[in-house]
Amino acid sequence: MQSAPFLRVLRRLALPRWLARGRLGGVGGAGADAGTLTDDDGDAAVVALMAGPDCAAVRLERRAGSARLHLTQAGNGGPEQLRLWKAAGWFDNAQVVLVLGSEERHFLTLDRPELPPEELALAARYPLAEALETEPELLLATATPMPLTNDALRPQMLAVAAHLGPVRAQLAQLSAAGIRVRHIDIADTALRGMVMLQGQPEEGCVALAFVGADICIGLIWQHQFCALRALALPPRTPRDEAEFEEQLALHIQRTADHFERQATRLAVRSVLASMPSLGDEARRTVLSALPLPARTFELDSALAVDAAAGRACQGNNNLTALVGVAAARLLEPLAQQAAARAQAQDEAAREAQLAGGFEPLGLTSTGLQPTGAGGTAGLSPAALSQTTIEQAAYGSRGAGDFADTEQGPAARSDGADMELERRP
Amino acid sequence: MIELFDAARLTVKRDHTLAVAGGTLLVTAGVMAAYAAFLQLQLSSTHTRTQQLQAQVASLDGPARAGARPAPASPRAALVADLQRQADTLEHEAAQASQNHGPEVPDMAPTASQWMAHLGALTQPDTTLQKVDIERNGSARLEGLATSAQALSALVQAWERQEGLSHLLPRSINIKQEKLPAPYLRFQLRATPAPAPATLSATLSAVAAATPAAAPPSSAADNQP
Numbered sequence: 001m002q003s004a005p006f007l008r009v010l011r012r013l014a015l016p017r018w019l020a021r022g023r024l025g026g027v028g029g030a031g032a033d034a035g036t037l038t039d040d041d042g043d044a045a046v047v048a049l050m051a052g053p054d055c056a057a058v059r060l061e062r063r064a065g066s067a068r069l070h071l072t073q074a075g076n077g078g079p080e081q082l083r084l085w086k087a088a089g090w091f092d093n094a095q096v097v098l099v100l101g102s103e104e105r106h107f108l109t110l111d112r113p114e115l116p117p118e119e120l121a122l123a124a125r126y127p128l129a130e131a132l133e134t135e136p137e138l139l140l141a142t143a144t145p146m147p148l149t150n151d152a153l154r155p156q157m158l159a160v161a162a163h164l165g166p167v168r169a170q171l172a173q174l175s176a177a178g179i180r181v182r183h184i185d186i187a188d189t190a191l192r193g194m195v196m197l198q199g200q201p202e203e204g205c206v207a208l209a210f211v212g213a214d215i216c217i218g219l220i221w222q223h224q225f226c227a228l229r230a231l232a233l234p235p236r237t238p239r240d241e242a243e244f245e246e247q248l249a250l251h252i253q254r255t256a257d258h259f260e261r262q263a264t265r266l267a268v269r270s271v272l273a274s275m276p277s278l279g280d281e282a283r284r285t286v287l288s289a290l291p292l293p294a295r296t297f298e299l300d301s302a303l304a305v306d307a308a309a310g311r312a313c314q315g316n317n318n319l320t321a322l323v324g325v326a327a328a329r330l331l332e333p334l335a336q337q338a339a340a341r342a343q344a345q346d347e348a349a350r351e352a353q354l355a356g357g358f359e360p361l362g363l364t365s366t367g368l369q370p371t372g373a374g375g376t377a378g379l380s381p382a383a384l385s386q387t388t389i390e391q392a393a394y395g396s397r398g399a400g401d402f403a404d405t406e407q408g409p410a411a412r413s414d415g416a417d418m419e420l421e422r423r424p
Numbered sequence: 425m426i427e428l429f430d431a432a433r434l435t436v437k438r439d440h441t442l443a444v445a446g447g448t449l450l451v452t453a454g455v456m457a458a459y460a461a462f463l464q465l466q467l468s469s470t471h472t473r474t475q476q477l478q479a480q481v482a483s484l485d486g487p488a489r490a491g492a493r494p495a496p497a498s499p500r501a502a503l504v505a506d507l508q509r510q511a512d513t514l515e516h517e518a519a520q521a522s523q524n525h526g527p528e529v530p531d532m533a534p535t536a537s538q539w540m541a542h543l544g545a546l547t548q549p550d551t552t553l554q555k556v557d558i559e560r561n562g563s564a565r566l567e568g569l570a571t572s573a574q575a576l577s578a579l580v581q582a583w584e585r586q587e588g589l590s591h592l593l594p595r596s597i598n599i600k601q602e603k604l605p606a607p608y609l610r611f612q613l614r615a616t617p618a619p620a621p622a623t624l625s626a627t628l629s630a631v632a633a634a635t636p637a638a639a640p641p642s643s644a645a646d647n648q649p
Binding site: 027077098099105140141142144158159161162164167168171181182183185328329332335348 | 425426427428429430431482567
């Protein structure tokens with residue numbers, strides 16, 4: 001990286017760390033290969049934590065000269081643990097991110113208005129407030145554009161909201177412990193972090209993760225969300241393990257099929273699953289039932305894990321999800337690069353199409369997935385681009401972002417056909 | 425990247441208006457208190473200076489009255505004191521003029537303070553001096569009132585007895601009866617330093633003898649040497 005000497009000078013001058021690493025350099029800089037860390041990338045650390053009655057925190061570090069991220073701290077416990085973690089230096093020189101669980105965040109997929117990205121949040125605030133039946137002023141809202149995965153659909157965005165009161169309470173709790181937070185994310189971002197750690201942004205990947213008592217399933221492409229759903233995990237009792245695993249596999253399979261069917265511009269070729277609370281046997285059973293090649297997200301293989309942190313994360317859904325969120329924050333430049341590259345490829349393909357004057361052959365921008373007319377056969381564009389506020393009815397906490405082309409919204413709202421019980 | 429942090433909604437907005445207003449009020453009160461203390465100091469210093477000046481004035485009234493109970497000064501004494509102060513001023517100016525332009529007044533002419541001393545000695549109960557003009561050549565012109573011709577004669581005789589005024593001989597005197605309820609004679613006495621026979625007192629004595637005390641003089645006597 002050509003700017004490395006300049007960055008070193010900045011660091012020697014003791015400029016703010018964020019200036020030296022976050023803005024001027026980072027993972028996958030201009031000269032770095034996408035998906036890899038270089039020796040020139042500076043030190044950085046992210047602490048992702050959940051607050052409330054049950055607190056959890058992980059510290060993930062990027063060290064100069066190391067190609068892997070380092071999981072140095074992980075732990076969970078009551079609110080009293082926050083002060084102990086603070087005293088132990090977990091939050092020193094780190095970007096602290098408050099992660100909202102599935103109980104505190106809400107998301108919708110909306111048609112993206114023709115606005116600059118910085119104005120999407122304002123555009124999403126009022127639809128979110130209307131869907132949540134609250135005042136816009138009482139919401140924290142943001143929106144992120146989603147890659148276009150189907151030519152028949154209009155560009156969409158993922159709108160995320162959280163009620164202001166609970167978030168303020170959590171920030172007050174952290175502030176009382178001496179922890180200053182200036183970043184808030186949602187646990188679903190763990191899916192992006194997991195996929196980023198695996199690389200291969202050109203291929204679509206169905207990622208799923210257990211977060212608390214919920215399962216988050218998303219389609220990730222170019223390190224961006226293309227679809228996101230969440231559903232409560234069924235209780236173990238009185239059902240037996242076999243029935244639970246069967247229903248869980250069926251739900252994942254249907255969702256993956258749904259994603260694959262709707263994404264006509266990319267190839268969905270794998271499933272990445274993080275199910276720490278499941279036993280090895282149950283995990284293998286669930287993954288073997290999926291139609292796509294599935295693999296398990298393992299911390300040891302994706303990160304350099306300290307022994308104590310690894311033991312803390314073992315079998316813990318929240319801590320594993322927090323690792324994914326922290327990884328997404330640290331690897332965000334990779335996502336930006338992938339998005340820029342995809343945009344450039346889209347523009348090149350569009351120019352080639354205009355210059356040739358022939359019908360598109362169905363090749364995607366990445367040239368990986370042939371997309372014939374079968375991808376959208378029998379579907380009207382209107383049906384494909386239905387406003388997904390209606391899809392919020394899919395689950396109590398989730399929303400699909402693809403029109404259900406087979407059963408329609410009415411049938412789609414009947415998520416109970418998967419026999420996955422929703423908690424109240 | 426999903427970022428839900430909204431500083432406008434989550435950071436505490438501290439309203440410093442009340443603190444600023446309180447601070448401004450405190451500063452204003454402090455400044456006003458300091459100004460009041462300054463004024464109080466000025467008042468006390470002025471009061472002290474006033475007392476000092478009063479003490480100086482009391483000391484200037486005379487060592488004789490320093491230990492006695494201060495009595496209200498009579499109009500005559502006040503007039504004499506005023507005349508003395510003016511005489512001192514004139515004497516001082518004359519001294520400066522003599523230094524600058526040389527002496528124009530004859531050496532024998534009395535100074536202003538001497539004039540005042542002489543006039544104080546000339547003061548009689550029956551006569552009142554209203555105007556004293558001392559000319560540059562040393563001559564003097566006195567105007568005043570006298571209750572009778574005898575009193576006026578006594579004034580002139582006292583003038584002639586004054587040792588410091590021996591070189592100033594009364595040359596002329598104009599006497600006029602004032603139209604007042606009491607018998608008053610307005611006189612104008614003129615004396616010049618040139619030596620002259622002391623005929624004026626005799627003339628006045630003759631006038632006094634010829635004129636009854638109650639009768640107003642019918643004409644003014646003018647005796648030119």
